[in-house]
């Protein structure tokens with residue numbers, strides 16, 4: 146079974162646009178689970194432009210499935226938050242400061258020692274670790290030496306190329322996923338997955354543990370309703 150973790154960052158973006166508490170992000174987490182999600186993801190950024198650090202603490206209190214916190218571990222504030230909140234999973238993403246959204250995976254070869262050290266910090270706190278990587282076999286191989294439990298394949302390239310040539314788009318992901326399986330790494334995926342491209346991804350990579358989806362799911366929820374949107378995404382994963 147591939148789990149659907151709903152990324153609720155975009156609820157926070159909407160809330161912050163008016164400065165009040167509508168929509169409430171804790172309710173967005175509770176409802177994601179109520180509507181069938183298998184997990185909740187948040188990605189706090191240093192400027193707190195969407196999910197705030199304090200939201201993460203409040204959301205942790207209500208999540209009954211799996212809580213995944215993504216972010217940049219070069220920020221000590223992020224490391225401290227994760228160690229305090231103790232989610233089920235932390236996903237380490239090599240974002241630059243003020244980046245609009247995540248746009249690349251780790252260079253697991255150049256940053257191998259750094260990753261080993263920081264992953265050990267989270268593993269010592271009994272938090273499962275996943276690292277964000279591009280679909281490159283060599284990066285997956287080096288990831289497997291860092292002590293990470295899982296990798297998350299960065300799927301923006303897949304989503305973009307899917308519209309042009311889906312066979313070509315999926316090919317590097319199949320190769321990276323096979324390598325991860327061979328090396329005993331768990332496998333997550335995310336970024337720009339949507340109702341058009343998700344089923345094909347899952348069909349070609351059946352041993353996928355989890356997808357985290359936010360932007361497209363929240364956009365679909367505007368037209369379809371939140372409950373419908375969550376359930377439609379779930380159905381793509383059967």
Ligand SMILES: CC(=O)[C@@H](O)[C@H](O)COP(=O)(O)O
Pocket residue numbers: 152154155188190195215238245246247277335336359
């Ligand atoms: C790592 C990743 O792909 C997601 O966390 C995505 O970047 C969402 O972050 P934003 O909501 O800030 O775009």
Ligand SMILES: NCC(=O)COP(=O)(O)O
Pocket residue numbers: 152186188215297334335336337338357358359360361362
């Ligand atoms: N890890 C990816 C994620 O949480 C959501 O990415 P997106 O669906 O908002 O592009």
